[in-house]
Amino acid sequence: GLSTGGTFVTVFGTGFVAPNQVCSFGDEVMAGIVLTSTAVVCTAPAHTAGNITLEVSKNGVDFTNDGVMFQYSSASDSWTMVPSTGPASGGTIVTVVGMGIEADQKLTASFGTVHASTQSVSHGEAVFIVPSSEKGSGNVKVTIMVDLGTVSDSLSFEYVPAMRVQMLAPSTGEVGLSTVVTVIGNDFHSSATCMAHGQAAAPTLLTTTFVTSSSLSCELDAQTAGTVTVEVSMNGAESDATNDRVSFVHAAPAxxxxxxxxxxxxxxxxxxxxxxxxxxxxxxxxxxxxxxxxxxxxxxxxxxxxxxxxxxxxxxxxxxxxxxxxxxxxxxxxxxxxxxxPAAEVTSIFPSAGSVNGGTRVTIAGRGLEGLTQCRFGSKTASVAIQKDGNL
Structure with a gap:
């Protein structure tokens, strides 16, 4: 149990008798509650971390000498919280794991002085919804309180500025091809993850590379035609994702x-x-x-x-x-x-004179004349009639 005490310990044996059954945790004697003749529940007192013997007595004087060990752990060793970072706007869902947590207990948590909502409690863990910060960014102490007396104040949570998505570059891609996009915004955290919301109920997490606090590189997978919205989450969860609804369009190829x-x-x-x-x-x-x-x-x-x-x-x-x-x-x-x-070059024209009424057939010799379809005489053009041997 925790060194802060308060853990309810069920002791199994034989010959337990109500109402005077007690337990000794080392030198500390605690009253017990007899469940049956083979089970009694005692509350562990506070104690320094380490192992002690746990014995029982019917009269508070004569104790067993069975040498059963009970281990105390410090709160810092016994409690963990994931994730431990989230936006100052709140909403992050955190899971707290600790000794002494049971499904029938009423657990509460405070982030600084603000109480969190309890989402669920089960054996060994509890889930809380982080409240918004009362002081903006910064670290706050997290206090876990159990209705039966166990308290942990060894955890901390870091509030950071809420991230924002402003634009995507590019904002379109081709159907069937993945596209690496640059997500431009504000206050991106090094743990930021891009997610795409499409027609599926759950968002798709994208391969994300942190570039700067205002830029992320994210890869959108190949999709069918349609539009998805791209958001950024600090911990890969919807609970603390942005809600800027910046669109990316998968379109048919040109x-x-x-x-x-x-x-x-x-x-x-x-x-x-x-x-x-x-x-x-x-x-x-x-x-x-x-x-x-x-x-x-x-x-x-x-x-x-x-x-x-x-x-x-x-x-x-x-x-x-x-x-x-x-x-x-x-x-x-x-x-x-x-x-x-290639650039054309005219080397000769024959004949070099003709009637003002037009109609003269002119042969033009030179280099690079292949493929030409028109000639220009002053400001007037004439169509090429015959191409032969590189001449017009």
Whole structure:
């Protein structure tokens, strides 16, 4: 039992007689309550930690000499509480484990001077709901009181500022793919755990990495289409989680059907082209971006759920994929190619003169003319009629 005393001890033997049965705990004699001729209950007095002999007597003078040992433990060794940290707003559910706790006892707990609600009591443990702090953040003494006299004041609880979630980055992900998000907020504790609330009754605990007091890294598992809310708990329990209801959307992946234009010419100093990307499942997000091959992404302009405009930059000729992202993490790429043609160079024109009425067929020779479809004479354009041997 506890060194503070108050533990009810049932002694089993034979020949117990009411009403004068007593127990001796070392040199301390305590009155007993005879249950049957083979069982008597005595209350252990306070004593220093250690082992003592427990004997019984019918008259308070003649005691047994059986040498049965009773062990006293200090309160600090016998009582534990988990968790021992929670928000100053209260609500944390704590479990107290200690010797002498029984299901039929009335246990109460005080955090500082504020009484806690008792949720349940069973053999060896009790569950309490932590009250809100009367003085904000800081450590308070926790006092456990048992109606039969056992008292523990060796425990403490740390109140910390209540955490808040402000935003997620990104706030969208693709169905079937996990997404690592940065949770931005205030007063995050090193023990903080992210949890996602979806359609299931219980929240899903997420793999969480503490970054700073204002930033956590959390991994949302692959999900079906829909919206979940992300909260942060100090101890991985709903009882002390935030309630900011910041949403994360699992959406169908984007599909790219066409790119227009899909062919441009590389010209020094003119390496930006606005491209219309058409498809389906496009979303208007802050992270909307386009990427040419593996180049640095550039911001995209949302037009409709089936069209976006991208200002693509190229610094060389070649064939590239065009990727689109709506969360800065997952990219959708088209199987169609975006071709940047080498810069064209005209070496000769024959004939070099013709009628003002037009209609003259002109042959243009040079390098890099393959794939060209138009020529320009001054401010007027003409279509290419024939391509042969690299000439137009």
């Amino acid at each position: 599909v790219i059907d066409s790119i227009s234009p899909n062919q441009v010419m590389y010209v020094d100093g003119q390496n930006q082209v606005t491209v219309r990307v058409e498809g389906s499942n496009f979303r208007n997000t802050q992270e909307l971006a386009c990427r040419l091959g593996m180049a640095t992404p550039v911001a995209g302009h949302f037009v409709t759920s089936s069209a976006i405009d991208c200002l693509l930059e190229h610094d060389r000729s070649g064939n590239f994929t065009v990727g689109v992202t709506f969360n800065g993490v997952h990219y959708t790429s088209s199987a169609m190619r975006y071709e940047v043609l």
